[in-house]
Amino acid sequence: MRITVSGLPGSGTTSLSRYLAQRHGFEMISAGEVFRQLAKEHNLELAGFGRLAEEDSSYDKMIDARQKEIAEARDNIIVEGRLSGWMVPGADLKIWLFAPIDCRIQRIAFRDQVLDETTAKQLTLEREQCEAGRYRSYYDIDINDLSAYHMVLNSGHWGVEGLGSIVDAAIEQLKT
Template identity: 60%
Template sequence: MRITISGLPGSGTTSLTYHLAEIHRFDVISAGEVFRQMAKERELSLADFGIFCEEDPSVDKLIDERQREIVLSNSHIIAEGRLSGWMIPEADLKIWLKASLECRVMRIFDRDRFSDPQVAMQETKDREGCEALRYKQYYDIDIGSLSPYHLVLDSEMWTVEQLGIIVSSAIDTLQKSG
């Protein structure tokens, strides 16, 4: 089974991905982790690396193409990334996680150790705007459209364990019907 988990920064995609991978023994490919590592290697903030990617579309396309290749070569994997649901239409289950901007920024503030919540808020807004622009330019994708997703779940309402129960139920149902 191939699963994609997508959502805006701080929505909990990484947490849910690794939670499900542990429960169901899925392999994982994470576009966000690759993106963060590439930013770190260049000693750039995520927002600054996003600007760099605006100037060099090959970076985003390389991440997206590599993720797709890996997923299609593995029949038991979770692909975690903003565009995974769009880039891997063959996935058996495509999930979008949502949460309010305020909730997501507080998670980002804690995770990325920002010194000021307002800085975290501004960088998150800048990053999301930059990404939305790139996705539209590169692939004609409106990141606000949820059309490719089978499940849209509120990660502000549910804990990662509760989300795991919901998604595990969907996985079990799909496996029984397939």
């Protein structure tokens, strides 16, 4: 089984993906973690690294191609990333997580240890705008088009356990 988990920054995609991987014994790959690691290696914040990726599409394309290659070659895998629902067209279950902006900003400020939520919001909105432009330019994908997804869940309403329970039920239905 191949499952994709996508959503905007701070929507909880990594947390849900880890839950599902552990609960079902699946492997997990995360585009966001790869992107964050590359930003650190270049001594840049995410927004700065995003601007670099805007100038050189090879960063995004490398991450996206690698994720797709791994996902297509393996079974029992969770593929987490903003575009994973689009990049793994044959996935058995494609999930999009939504969360209100204020909820996402609180999570991002905590996770990325940003000093204040105003700065976190500014950096997040800049990052989202940058990414949306790159996705449109590289792949003609509108990040707001959720037609590729089987499920859209509000992670501001449910925590990881609640989301996990919903997805667990979907996985069980797919197995039958």
